Amino acid sequence: MSPADDPAAPPVRPLRGAVVGLGMMGRHHARLLQTAGVTTFAGAVDPEGDRHGAVGDPALVFPTVHRLLDRPADERPEIAIVAVPTEEHLPAVLDLVAGGVHVLVEKPLAESPAVARELIAAVRAAGVHGAVGHVERCNPALRELRRRVLGGQLGQVFHVATERLGPFPARIRDVGVVKDLATHDLDLVGWLGGSGVTTLAAQTQHRMGRPHEDLVNVVGRLEDGTTFTTMVDWLSPTKVRQTRVLGERGMLVADTLTADLTFYANGEVTSEWDAARTLRGVSEGDVTRYALSRREPLLVELEAFCALVRGDEDPGAVTLDEGLAAVDLADAVLRAAASQETVRVLPVRATDTEEIR
Ligand SMILES: NC(=O)c1ccc[n+]([C@@H]2O[C@H](COP(=O)([O-])OP(=O)(O)OC[C@H]3O[C@@H](n4cnc5c(N)ncnc54)[C@H](O)[C@@H]3O)[C@@H](O)[C@H]2O)c1
Structure with a gap:
């Protein structure tokens, strides 16, 4: 039983939290x-100020991380969410961890595997906790989908397919669709499929x-033989966000x-199939849409990170190594597209030192 579930446990003091970057994502974290x-x-940092009106007390908006950390010891943040543009993650993290602040870094962890490794090394050297904001793992439909896959509902898993299509968000400046969006999917396929x-x-x-790509189509394979496809673009005139896992008993x-989850069961094999004898295949069976509790994914992510900082061994926060793996896969996707060859991906570890998470 976690301390939060134990009525006899002393009340848990809320951690002092800050956000760095008050843009599209940062304003939701601030809320x-x-x-x-x-x-x-404990405050927010943005050199442009609070353009979205996300912070109730204007005195808690600071122009730099240093100004945030200059506050009296009992007002300084213990945790901070890094929601600056991807290429600014490393400098923000360096300043925060030097001040002993635990960091939850928005995805993608960094713009390249080399920078991601540098960031992870800095977090570990500072002896603080780090995690990555792959918030899709907190989506109720995907959590329930994974629970059912791991519980064996589909039997053997054959294929994972993700689609993330939609118009271009003009705010993106520094990366293409592979690093900005496909990192969600490249993280999900292994998490859902159960292997790297x-x-x-x-x-x-x-x-x-x-200068960067605006559509990507990836086809690949996991360690256990499961295949996957990922289709992501900024060119479609409507938003599509669908993840399918196909197995021997259905999809x-x-x-x-x-946040809907639907199960399409394989039907009974028909007499027509039986008659053919040489043919084996599936037919349409029952369709079930599950009722899910719909908690806000960003809140679930924040709770998991706070639990990690408090010492919970496995709160479900996305580790820095997992964040690096997604960046590494994005790099592999871009190399595969440039070379027009199939790329072999090695399991990644940031360093040989033990992970602090
Ligand atoms: N988890 C998700 O689903 C998701 C969705 C969107 C964006 N993101 C990630 O969140 C991060 C931010 O993206 P966004 O869309 O909010 O960008 P944005 O451009 O809307 O906002 C970034 C903000 O950071 C501020 N900023 C820039 N440099 C700074 C610095 N050194 N210190 C403090 N503030 C600084 C900018 O003034 C701006 O307000 C990116 O890494 C992005 O990939 C994640």
Whole structure:
């Protein structure tokens, strides 16, 4: 039983939490840090100020991390969420961990595997906790999908397919669709499929005149033989967010826009199939849509990170090594697309030292 579930346990003091970057993501983190009751609010950092009106007390908006950390000891943050543009993650993390602050870094962890490794080394050297904001793992439909896959509902898993399509968000400046969006999927396929990616091939499109790709299609294989496909773009005129896991007993389909999970069971083999004898295959069976409790994924992520910092051994926070693995896979996807060859992917570890998480 975790301390939170034990009525006899002393009340847990909320951690003092801050957010660095008050943009599209940071404003949501700021809201939860101020209102969710998991933390007390220690402030926000953004050189551009609070353009979205995300912080109730303007005195708690600081232009730099140093100014945030200059506060009296009992007001300084214990944890911080790093929600600056991806290429700014490393400098922000370096400043925070030098001040002894535990960091939850938005995904992707960094713009390249080398920078991700540097970031992880700094977190470990500082002896603080780090985790990565792969918030899709907190989506109720995907959590339930994974629980059912691991529980054996599908029998052997054959294939994982993800689709993340939609229009271009003009705020993205520093990376292409592979690092910005496909890192979600590259993290999910192994998490859902139950083993790491071993090989992949990829095709990209550049249609918007930006230096980076705006569409990617990946096909690959996991260690246990499960295959996967990932289709991601910024070119589609409507948003699609679908994840399918196909196995020997049917298919689970998660729509992460609506947080719906549906099971399409294989039907009974028909007499027609029996008559053919040489043919084996599936037919349509019962369809079940599950009722799910829909907790806000970003809040679930924050709770897991706070539990990690408090010493919970396995709170479900995404580890820094897992964040590095997603960055490494994104790098492999771009190499595969550039070379037009299938790329072998090696399991990654940031360093040989023991992970602090
Ligand atoms: N988990 C998700 O689903 C998800 C979704 C969107 C974005 N993200 C990630 O969140 C991060 C931020 O993305 P965004 O869309 O919010 O970007 P954004 O451009 O909307 O906001 C970034 C903010 O950071 C501020 N900033 C820049 N440099 C700073 C610094 N040194 N210190 C403090 N603030 C600084 C900017 O002024 C801006 O307000 C990126 O890493 C992105 O990949 C994650």
